[in-house]
Amino acid sequence: MPNDKSILDEIHLDALGELLNIGMGAAAAALSTMVQQEVLLTVPVIQIIPSTQVASQLDDTPPNTVCGVKQSFSGEFSGDALLLFSEEKSLSLVRAVVGDSMPLEELSEMEEEAITEIGNIILNACISSLANIFNDYLDSALPEYLHEELESLFEEKESSSNFVLLLKMSFNIAEQDITGYVTFVMDINSIIKVKAKINKMLGITD
Amino acid sequence: MYLKENIRSETDIASSQPDILDSCSFGIIILDSYSRLVHWNNWVSKHCGLALKDKKGEHLELIFPILAKTRLLNAIDDSLNYRLPSTLSHKLNPHSLPFHDSQGKEIAHNIKIIPLKQSKDTYHCLIEITDISAVVKRENQLREISAQIRREKKWASVTLLSIADAVITTDPEGRIITVNDAAEKLTGLTRSTMQGTMIDSVCPLSQDDKTSATHPALHCLQDRLTLTDSENFQFISAQNTPYAVNLSLAPIIDSDESLLGSVMIFRDITQARNASEQLDWQAKHDHLTGLINRREFERQLKKHLADANKNQNTHCMMYIDLDQFKVINDTCGHDVGDKLLGQISQLLQNQLRQGDILARIGGDEFCALLPTCPIKNAFSIANTLRQSILEHRFVHHNKPYVLGASIGLIAISGQEQNAAEILSAADSACYAAKSAGRNRVHVHNAQGDGSVQPQQLMQWFSRLQLALEKDLFVLYAQKISSIDQEKTPHYEVLVRMLDHDGSIIPPNSFIPAAERFHLMQRIDRWVLNKACSYMSALEKKNKPLPIISINLSGTSIGDPYFLQATLDIFEAYKTPSDHICFEITETAAISNINEALNFMTAMKKLNCKFSLDDFGSGLSSFSYLKNLPVDYLKIDGHFVKNIVSDAVDKAFVDSINKIAQIMDIETIAEFVENDEILDVLKTLGVNYAQGYGISAPQPLDSLEL
Numbered sequence: 001m002p003n004d005k006s007i008l009d010e011i012h013l014d015a016l017g018e019l020l021n022i023g024m025g026a027a028a029a030a031l032s033t034m035v036q037q038e039v040l041l042t043v044p045v046i047q048i049i050p051s052t053q054v055a056s057q058l059d060d061t062p063p064n065t066v067c068g069v070k071q072s073f074s075g076e077f078s079g080d081a082l083l084l085f086s087e088e089k090s091l092s093l094v095r096a097v098v099g100d101s102m103p104l105e106e107l108s109e110m111e112e113e114a115i116t117e118i119g120n121i122i123l124n125a126c127i128s129s130l131a132n133i134f135n136d137y138l139d140s141a142l143p144e145y146l147h148e149e150l151e152s153l154f155e156e157k158e159s160s161s162n163f164v165l166l167l168k169m170s171f172n173i174a175e176q177d178i179t180g181y182v183t184f185v186m187d188i189n190s191i192i193k194v195k196a197k198i199n200k201m202l203g204i205t206d
Numbered sequence: 207m208y209l210k211e212n213i214r215s216e217t218d219i220a221s222s223q224p225d226i227l228d229s230c231s232f233g234i235i236i237l238d239s240y241s242r243l244v245h246w247n248n249w250v251s252k253h254c255g256l257a258l259k260d261k262k263g264e265h266l267e268l269i270f271p272i273l274a275k276t277r278l279l280n281a282i283d284d285s286l287n288y289r290l291p292s293t294l295s296h297k298l299n300p301h302s303l304p305f306h307d308s309q310g311k312e313i314a315h316n317i318k319i320i321p322l323k324q325s326k327d328t329y330h331c332l333i334e335i336t337d338i339s340a341v342v343k344r345e346n347q348l349r350e351i352s353a354q355i356r357r358e359k360k361w362a363s364v365t366l367l368s369i370a371d372a373v374i375t376t377d378p379e380g381r382i383i384t385v386n387d388a389a390e391k392l393t394g395l396t397r398s399t400m401q402g403t404m405i406d407s408v409c410p411l412s413q414d415d416k417t418s419a420t421h422p423a424l425h426c427l428q429d430r431l432t433l434t435d436s437e438n439f440q441f442i443s444a445q446n447t448p449y450a451v452n453l454s455l456a457p458i459i460d461s462d463e464s465l466l467g468s469v470m471i472f473r474d475i476t477q478a479r480n481a482s483e484q485l486d487w488q489a490k491h492d493h494l495t496g497l498i499n500r501r502e503f504e505r506q507l508k509k510h511l512a513d514a515n516k517n518q519n520t521h522c523m524m525y526i527d528l529d530q531f532k533v534i535n536d537t538c539g540h541d542v543g544d545k546l547l548g549q550i551s552q553l554l555q556n557q558l559r560q561g562d563i564l565a566r567i568g569g570d571e572f573c574a575l576l577p578t579c580p581i582k583n584a585f586s587i588a589n590t591l592r593q594s595i596l597e598h599r600f601v602h603h604n605k606p607y608v609l610g611a612s613i614g615l616i617a618i619s620g621q622e623q624n625a626a627e628i629l630s631a632a633d634s635a636c637y638a639a640k641s642a643g644r645n646r647v648h649v650h651n652a653q654g655d656g657s658v659q660p661q662q663l664m665q666w667f668s669r670l671q672l673a674l675e676k677d678l679f680v681l682y683a684q685k686i687s688s689i690d691q692e693k694t695p696h697y698e699v700l701v702r703m704l705d706h707d708g709s710i711i712p713p714n715s716f717i718p719a720a721e722r723f724h725l726m727q728r729i730d731r732w733v734l735n736k737a738c739s740y741m742s743a744l745e746k747k748n749k750p751l752p753i754i755s756i757n758l759s760g761t762s763i764g765d766p767y768f769l770q771a772t773l774d775i776f777e778a779y780k781t782p783s784d785h786i787c788f789e790i791t792e793t794a795a796i797s798n799i800n801e802a803l804n805f806m807t808a809m810k811k812l813n814c815k816f817s818l819d820d821f822g823s824g825l826s827s828f829s830y831l832k833n834l835p836v837d838y839l840k841i842d843g844h845f846v847k848n849i850v851s852d853a854v855d856k857a858f859v860d861s862i863n864k865i866a867q868i869m870d871i872e873t874i875a876e877f878v879e880n881d882e883i884l885d886v887l888k889t890l891g892v893n894y895a896q897g898y899g900i901s902a903p904q905p906l907d908s909l910e911l
Contacts, residue, residue: 034277034298071291098297105352108345110338113295113316124290131288142291142318 007163007191008048012198017046020167023129027121035097037174041122043182045168051185054164055150058084058181064150067107068180069119073127075138077190081126082146082153083119083169085180090115096174107147116145122169126182133197154185163191233305233315233335239286239328241265241279250335253305253313270304278302278317285321285331292319296338303335314342371473375458378465380405380424392451392474394444405470410442411453423470426455430465437475450479492566494544495551503565503573507618507625510577514620521618522576522584525632526554526591529610529644531570536797538602546600550609553598557590573632581617581649588613588647596645605829610645612636617650641718666719670703674728678704681736683909685901686755686874686894689887695752695911698789698896700903701733726759731771733757737786738779740906745782749911755787755817760794764801769808776812787815787838792823796830806835817874821862828865839866843877843897850882860890867891 008016020043028041049057055064067090069083085093094111097118107115120143131138146153154164165184170177186194198204227234227247236244242263251258256269266282267273277299281292294302294317305313315335322330363384366373372389376382382405385397393400393409400408406421413422422433433455441451451472458466490502498506510521528550535543547570554572555564563575574591576584595611614635622628631650639648673679683697703711720726737756744751762768776783788809795802795818806816817838818831822845831839841862845855859875866873875887878897887895 030277030280108348109341110295110297110345113293113338114297117293117295117298120291120293124284124288124292128284128288128290137289139289139321140291142320143293 007188008195008198011202011204012195013046013048015198015202016165016194017043019129019132020046020126023125024122024169027125030121031097031118031173035173040170040172042170042172043167044170045166047166048191049164049166051154051162051164054154054166054183057166058150066146066148066150066153067115068146069116069123069143070146071120071123071127071140071143073138073140075131076134076136077138077186077193079184079186079190081123081140082183082185083122083180084146084150084153084183085115085178087147089178089180092176093118093171093173093178093180096176096178099174112145112147116143119143119145122182126167126184130184130194133194133201162187165191232337233303233333235266235333235335236322237266237282237286237331237333239324239330241267241282241286241331243269244330250305253307254303255306272304273302276302278319281317281319282331282333285319286329289321289323289329291321293317294319296342305335307339311339313337314339371471374400374405374409374423374470375467376405376423376427376470377467378427380421380427380468382408383467389472392441392443392449392472394447408444409470411451412440412442413438422453422455423468426457426468426470427465430457430459432456437479439472441472441474449474450476495548495566497551497555497572498563498565500565500567500573503563503567503575504625504629506563506565506575507628510575511618511620511622511625511628513577514618516620518620519578520580522579522581523616523618523628523632524574524576524584524588524591524647525614525616525629525636526572526574527612527614527636527640528570528572528595529612529640530607530793531609533793533797534600534602534607534609535570537799538607542602546609549598549600550595553594554591557587557594559587567629573629581615584615584617585647585649588615592645592647612639612644613647614639615647615649637718637722641714666716667723667725670716670720670723670725670729673703674725674732677732679729679732679736680704680710681733681740681906682903683754683906684896684903686896687900689884689892689895694785695750696755696787696894697752697906697909698755698757699733699737699906700757701729721759724761727762727765727768730756730758730762730768731775734772734775736906738775738781741781741785742779744911745780751782751785752909752911753785753787753815755789757789757819758794760791760797763788763790763794763805764798766801766804769805772809783809784813784815787817789817789819789840791819792821792830795834799830799833803834810835820876822858831865831869831871836871838872838874838894840874840876840896841892843875846875846883846887846897847877847879849886856886856890859887859892863890863892 024041024043028039031039031041047057058064058066065087066084067087068085071081073079073081090107094107094115098111098114123143124140127138127140163186165186167182169180169182171180172178227245228249230247230249233247233250233253235246235250238244242265243258243261245262246258254270261269267279273279278294281294284290284292296314296316299317300314301312302317303315305315307313314337316338318334318336320332320334322332324330366384366386369386370388372392373384373386374382374389375384381402382400385393385400389400390397395408405423409421409423411422420428422439425431426433433453436453437450439451439453441449443449452475454471455468457468460466490498492499507523513519514521531543531546534546547566551564551566551572554574558564558574559576559579561577563577565573565575567573576587579587592611592613595609598609600607600609614632614637616628616632616635618628622631635648635650639646642648680702682700682702684700686696686698688696701713703713703716705711717726720729733756737754741751741754775781790802809816815837816835817840818834818836819840820842821839822842839862841859845858848855849859863873872893874894874896875883875892876896878884878887878895879899881899883897884895884899
């Protein structure tokens, strides 16, 4: 199995981060308009890791029940894009955005819809950023709301060939800093394609 | 042209199967790649009030101008240009499409925007609108209920925390869930320590000093039993402090009968219990001596009466009245009297058997209940008590005082009506003991011979009243004869009562009753009146006047009105007051020393004489003698009658006489029954003699002067 360095170098990750941050800017603008307050979105960390390590990377306090949004995409390369929050963080985010005066202990059905929309905006931004690399479109399915344990979320993809592009995301909204993660689960072929595209974009020859 | 075809091809799907889209219960809008309306289903027409045929081909933002600059348009753009699907939540986009229901109310909706591939590069856009009004309503209700629950929870928790009683709740297994501040304080454990632990391990409760097998809270859970305000429990805190607690327990049962847990409420009642025990003790006991009081004694008596009735057990009861106590109390002060009562109660208690019940039921009255005791034994115990009181030496300011006790004894037959009847009979027996001369035990006889029954006492009261009204008294006189030289004749007047048949009732039959019913002063006045009248009559007849001695009771000399009455009588009869001598007992004089001195001083001014009666029987204090302006000292007859044979009595009489002579007080010996006694008295130098050996009492009117 090739190690992650051999898959994507620092330089590739930096380039990806650059691209994604541009996309995030657009998403943040969309969110700001929508909630009528300033929303800042940044991607401070970007990593590529085997999918088996995702759980340990995201959180170190089991049981790690997460809330999130999943959007599957396909095209030049395919996979699942996931935006994940700890349960607590998802509540904070929704409440920061919606500002309900009388919060419930769990996300209500409508709040789930709201977080799906937020995830949709961010994931759309990410997917289109990736699509830009290819000067092409990636077809994407409708976003789905997730609420499950971290381990089981990555269980089905537990093949050694699967890698995860892990983006740590920082939401700054209504004076709150909320951390979330975006993961792109991709197979090795997709990664190689991405690498090649970035190399081409940066004028690097293999 | 190209566009038209596209639109047509799109509508083909819709128009070929219009029913499919129209029968959908959600809205469907299809836009072409220029965001122009291709189709919408019936649901949309119905809720926006616009016909599809009128709007087909128009830009969506022109059909619905309200959409300008909304996220919906951006999302449509993303869909058409970037093939990105979007979801728009009602929460973040509350007023997207202007759709209304049949009542004109805005429809809350979620929107999904899906890119529809038309050809390789051409994408249409499908907008799916879902009515979520019901969800919104449900959520609002949920929030309302949740807010209400939160408020109630807050309310309950603040109430719980601020409640002064300790409150602990448990789950159905008995594990602690909530603990309020008071519970923390009482258990001495923190909330966090207690939560999750079994209640029996941190809240040990014992009942009546024995730890019960099952903790009451677990018992409550097991049997779903409620316990309210039980005060039999003791709680041991973590610091090993025992508390008496008032405990309430209740299972918490859901509406479906399932057990949710239990609530335990307890309160430290140690202080309250101590206070109540103290009150209880005080209610049952005499504060001064620590003995039980009358009420409690009656309760015990009642219990033993029932036992005597049911089990034929013989119980005895005695009524003890201290003789001379009043004198000590009045002369030495109440503090000293109280101290003496304490000593006496200890003394009595020491003589009684284990299990005997001693009570102080009045000033100087005690009662003892002797359970399962034959009357013979009780009599012997009573005599032991009497003897021990007599032998008790009470010393105050270096002066010894002698007490006596009159004891009435009764065997409880079980046939008595109630405790009061027994007490009353014992009281009567005690009274009889007193009447018979004090310092003795009188056994109550159920047949009524000897002791005076309460009914008889009441009869005495009415007889005395009648006698006073009808003048049914007569005066007798007994000579007080001068031993050494001839002097003015001296007589003591004695009162007798006439029975309805004319027979004479001796004084020891009615004087105690008169004392008891406070009739002595009236009798004294009657006597004084008669005596003065007699003297006045003698004077009118120019007869030689004797000196007459008149007995006065303690109540009379202690009463200023009596002094006035005496002066009035003297005035009325022009009484030769220098021929009047008042006899008062030492006890009467000392009990009311100030009043007695007032009376004596006033009468002395009229040249009246005073004689101190029964000297030697009571306190026999020469120091009092010094302070009292008496002319005669009457030596108690009990010493006199044995003077011939008893050297001690003789010495006693001798010493009294000697001291009296030195004090310039003349002495009178009582009970002089024969010449032998008179001879001894003569040798001792006693001045006067009185008794059957000299002269028996005779009616005053028949005196030969």
